[in-house]
Amino acid sequence: MNTVLAGVVAYLIGSISFAIVFSKLFKLADPRTYGSKNPGATNVLRSGNKAAAILTLIFDAAKGWFAVWLCKFYAAQYGLGDATIALVAVAAFLGHLYPVFHRFQGGKGVATALGVLIGIHWTLALAALAAFAIVVALTRYVSLASMVAAAFAVFYYVMTEGTDTVALGILVMALLLTWRHKANIERLFRGNESKLGRKKAH
Numbered sequence: 001m002n003t004v005l006a007g008v009v010a011y012l013i014g015s016i017s018f019a020i021v022f023s024k025l026f027k028l029a030d031p032r033t034y035g036s037k038n039p040g041a042t043n044v045l046r047s048g049n050k051a052a053a054i055l056t057l058i059f060d061a062a063k064g065w066f067a068v069w070l071c072k073f074y075a076a077q078y079g080l081g082d083a084t085i086a087l088v089a090v091a092a093f094l095g096h097l098y099p100v101f102h103r104f105q106g107g108k109g110v111a112t113a114l115g116v117l118i119g120i121h122w123t124l125a126l127a128a129l130a131a132f133a134i135v136v137a138l139t140r141y142v143s144l145a146s147m148v149a150a151a152f153a154v155f156y157y158v159m160t161e162g163t164d165t166v167a168l169g170i171l172v173m174a175l176l177l178t179w180r181h182k183a184n185i186e187r188l189f190r191g192n193e194s195k196l197g198r199k200k201a202h
């Protein structure tokens with residue numbers, strides 16, 4: 001019962017779309033109505049308001065971290081093990097992808113996934129960030145870097161911690177994140193995916 005409750009709480013935390021929250025606070029257009037129509041930091045940046053975009057990035061990551069941290073904080077008191085941590089990680093991520101508070105129209109989950117990894121272990125998040133930075137530096141494709149970093153997070157965790165339920169949770173997130181980037185994958189194959197620092201190809 002405690003595991004189910006933890007999963008529900010994590011999903012609700014993840015369902016807070018800070019792209020929408022900060023867009024309202026800064027009196028910007030709903031990020032689901034322009035650009036990629038993706039309620040995330042990158043699309044909020046298209047509004048021209050860097051402060052709102054940075055806050056969106058920070059808080060979307062923070063909610064992923066907070067959900068996992070909360071689970072760990074109460075783990076001993078309520079007998080929450082690795083399986084619950086894995087469930088909470090996936091639930092918070094799913095909340096961002098399909099937020100109940102925002103008509104289930106969520107983002108791609110990159111920032112929230114990073115926050116979840118920080119909650120699991122900071123070195124895991126650092127390894128994923130390093131993979132992301134390397135791919136961006138080599139290709140300038142943020143979407144490709146995000147997917148590679150997600151896959152590398154799975155590899156790194158398995159190599160350092162082994163195959164357990166948390167590894168399974170990270171794998172599920174990586175697969176979901178990749179699936180949410182399916183349009184980007186199609187553009188990458190067509191050769192017209194936008195690169196960092198360049199205008200989107202038409």
